[in-house]
Amino acid sequence: MFKVKVYVTLRESVLDPQGTAVMHSLHAMNYKEVTDVRIGKYMELMVEKSDRPVEEVVKEVCDRLLANPVIEDYRFEIEEAVAQ
Amino acid sequence: MFKVKVYVTLRESVLDPQGTAVMHSLHAMNYKEVTDVRIGKYMELMVEKSDRPVEEVVKEVCDRLLANPVIEDYRFEIEEAVAQ
Numbered sequence: 001m002f003k004v005k006v007y008v009t010l011r012e013s014v015l016d017p018q019g020t021a022v023m024h025s026l027h028a029m030n031y032k033e034v035t036d037v038r039i040g041k042y043m044e045l046m047v048e049k050s051d052r053p054v055e056e057v058v059k060e061v062c063d064r065l066l067a068n069p070v071i072e073d074y075r076f077e078i079e080e081a082v083a084q
Numbered sequence: 085m086f087k088v089k090v091y092v093t094l095r096e097s098v099l100d101p102q103g104t105a106v107m108h109s110l111h112a113m114n115y116k117e118v119t120d121v122r123i124g125k126y127m128e129l130m131v132e133k134s135d136r137p138v139e140e141v142v143k144e145v146c147d148r149l150l151a152n153p154v155i156e157d158y159r160f161e162i163e164e165a166v167a168q
Contacts, residue, residue: 001119007126019127022149031145033134035085042091042126043103050117061115065106 002047002054003081008067008074009040040072046081054078086131086138087165092151092158093124125150130165138162 010016019037026034043066047054058076067074094100103121110118127150131138142160151158 009126009128022127025149026145029148031141033132033138033141034129034145035132036128036130038128040126040128042093042124043106044093044120044122044124045118046120048117048119054117057115057117061110061118064113065109 001049001081003079004045004047004054004058004076005079006043006045006058006062006066006074006076007040008043008062008072010038011071011073014071041066085133085165087163088129088131088138088142088160089163090127090129090142090146090150090158090160091124092127092146092156094122095155095157098155124156 016038019039022039023034023037026037045058045061047057050057055078058078062074062076063069100122103123106123107118107121110121129142129145131141134141139162142162146158146160147153
């Protein structure tokens with residue numbers, strides 16, 4: 001069993017209106033020291049061992065469902081999880 | 085200038101319908117090896133040096149705006165960023 005942490009972020013060149021909204025809220029709350037906010041997704045998957053390498057499965061899952069490769073980048077970390 | 089990475093996740097005891105929906109989609113796409121999906125948020129903040137320690141500012145920002153402490157946990161990492 002593997003625990004996979006997936007981070008999906010908007011590409012650098014893509015505008016992030018949600019992040020801008022959060023930044024404006026922070027400025028309104030007087031946190032002027034925050035100068036930029038970018039918002040992405042963080043996902044934890046539990047993946048069982050199968051006949052295919054887990055890296056290959058996770059990469060395919062990210063490309064096909066979890067991230068939109070046109071506007072998003074992703075990276076992931078795989079940890080061996082203790083079976084419960 | 086600091087780059088702060090914030091991870092917000094649902095507490096263990098809180099149901100994650102979005103994650104369940106993603107898991108069902110993955111099963112429908114024949115990725116049966118994925119047995120659990122939890123979805124959270126990942127945020128990158130750029131924070132300028134101020135008279136208060138950056139840890140204190142980020143903790144306050146998370147408690148007050150970025151996370152809902154009733155149902156969510158958060159953790160963050162602070163990196164010194166090179167001024168541009």
